[in-house]
Amino acid sequence: MSGKTIVKIKNKYRTDYKSGYPLITKEAILNVEVLKTEGEIIHIVDEQGQFLGKGYYGLQNKGYGWVLSFNKNEEIDQSFFEEKIAAAVSLRKQFYENTETTAFRVFNGAGDGIGGLTIDYFAGYYLVTWYSKGIYSFKDEVIHALEKTVSYKGIYEKKRFADTGQYVEDDDFVKGERGEFPMIVKENGVNFAIYLNDGAMTGVFLDQREVRKAIRDRYSDGKTVLNTFSYTGAFSVFAALGGAAKTTSVDLANRSKAKTIEQFSINDIDFEAQDIIVDDVFQYFKYAVRKQLAFDLVILDPPSFARSKKVTFSAAKDYKNLLKEAIAITENGGVIVASTNSNAFGMKKFKGFINSAFKESGTNYQILEEFSLPEDFRTSKDFKEGNYLKVVFIRKA
Structure with missing residues (x-):
């Protein structure tokens, strides 16, 4: 984890962040030049230096990063990721228990407290999607947190952060056992053929x-x-x-x-x-x-x-x-x-x-x-x- 960088937010956007808005936009930043390396921890403050939130720098569509915490004293460390992922898994308990649907979202970005990251479940396999180089810099923390929270057959990933905004071609397998594809999952009793190893899309x-x-x-x-x-x-x-x-x-x-x-x-x-x-x-x-x-x-x-x-x-x-x-x-x-x-x-x-x-x-x-x-x-x-x-x-x- 890198040291903190102070990012100043223009006063006209101050109320948004005070209210909990998580996306750090370019137009809201007063001193963009301080942002050097995607993945660095940033503290956002208003023009008077008053703390608004802390998060990470990562280029994603219109965003320059995400606020992860509005608590000045909360550390963005391993336990932070573990708590967020454990809370998200707990909220999907009824989905894990549904035998008629074996594919669903486990972690949905800012909705679960970490913008730029999604995790989907496919019949015992997990697919982690990274939407910026910034969030990808926390790969070890995220994967470790997932391993600590759930049991799994295998983990795959997809990187959606090439300079062109397209999918990064790579071996999508992370750990566990490799799946056999197509993998058959159910949705409300209907079968779907899923591919976790074949480009940006899974098939549904x-x-x-x-x-x-x-x-x-x-x-x-x-x-x-x-x-x-x-x-x-x-x-x-x-x-x-x-x-x-x-x-x-x-x-x-x-x-x-x-x-x-x-x-x-x-x-x-x-x-x-x-x-x-x-x-x-x-x-x-x-x-x-x-x-x-x-x-x-x-x-x-x-x-x-x-x-x-x-x-x-x-x-x-x-x-x-x-x-x-x-x-x-x-x-x-x-x-x-x-x-x-x-x-x-x-x-x-x-x-x-x-x-x-x-x-x-x-x-x-x-x-x-x-x-x-x-x-x-x-x-x-x-x-x-x-x-x-x-x-x-x-x-x-």
Whole structure:
């Protein structure tokens, strides 16, 4: 652990940190030049030198680090990490006891008190994801704290902090016994093929668990389902198991087809009875309009930012227009699942996009239900951006 560096916060941001805001942003810092080495312990003070908090320097998206403690006397040492991880594990006790779901989040960054760090559980294996070189400098402390708190088959890691902001390619295995992949985990009784050793993604986004369950249990029976930006087809699998007449999965990534076939197959679903299409979703919408295709259930879960040969998509700027294209190919009385993981706006603004899209389409709508992050993805009331997931089920009148 390195010595402390004093970082001065501009007085206009002082109240935020006094209230418990954990992300140290560049615009809030008065003396950025003092920050030299990611991972160094920093004490943040106001312009008058009054203590506000202590944390670490680590470059992550818009952040320059995270406050770990607002207690001047608390040490950021081995026991600090042990206490945080033990508390997080204790809060997930009911998840460990659920035999129908064997994959969930154990530690969720700032929501559990350490920004820049997540830990996920996959049927006896743990996956630690580091979001900056700063937090990665505490690898030994974190891994030791995890070992002290839980028993495990193996531990893997993913580094999400290359200078380009992309994934750092490396051997993801840390310790224990290496897993055999695909590893089969359960979510509400449904099988998922998981890879902890194959790039940035594992094969499923755990934060959509409750949404997938709702699709299976309440929205799929007898319906034609379009799953856009389908990744490995998880929504499609749940829809098929919910009795969907047919699912259509569309994603631009070439590997999405094989991955989706795999997820169908491990759940004993005939993938040949489903449509799995490798295509630009924006082009597919145009194709569907030309062919006069319409679906009973349309799932929209785009990345916050995406670029194809012809289209650059930003959720903050373009979600309304994407939704208008979905409305055009949704049956009257059909349902659109509008989802975004963008932290650039909140639910109120998202509902504004929905309202504008339907208004401009000349169509009435009814909001049926809403979802945000599930219970294991703990968030902090002092860091609203951390509660990024917004999902709205909308019936087209």
